Amino acid sequence: MRSPNRGALEAMVAEATVDCYNDSECVTGFYTMLDEHLDVPFHTRVLGAQVTVSGIDLTDDHIVVICTRGRSRQRIRILDLPLPAPPPDGAEWIEAYRHWRR
Template identity: 60%
Template sequence: MPAWIRAELDALIAEATVDAYTDDEQLTGLYTMIEARLAVPFQTDVLGAPVTVERVVLTEAGQIVAICLRGGVRQAVGILDLPLPDPAPEGAEWIAAYRRWTGL
């Protein structure tokens, strides 16, 4: 994954959270940008197995997850736990911005 400059990530965070006042609103703003900008589907490996990332969802528990498909079985994987392929898909900088926002 490319190394993004902190200032670039901060600008993305500011764009996603411009009208957000609470953490929940900021999370929703970041999710909206990831969902809109991340190019899916794409292929990656999860625990050594190839999967197709079909989409990204925001759970009721407030977690952004990737819905991964392998052999007809779907599994939700936390977006921050998802290994990205090289090269990363278009829009992956939004995942990096989300990671920075969480403080990880």
């Protein structure tokens, strides 16, 4: 997957944040798009360890992914998640969220 160009990212941001009145609502809009489009589970490496990204969740002001390794579970901000190559379907929504957060 190639990263979406700036115009595509702006269109995705507009789609995720339509009718939003504040940043909290925008984060919820992105969470909704990620929940709908991001293909989980998928595998990636975090701090050199192979993990399974088994889902996403919404905290007070961040979108997080739920990473598992064996019986261990860890929540990581989606902005800090290294994506595998090739990235999972729907990863362009992570790029759009990163674009919006800048």
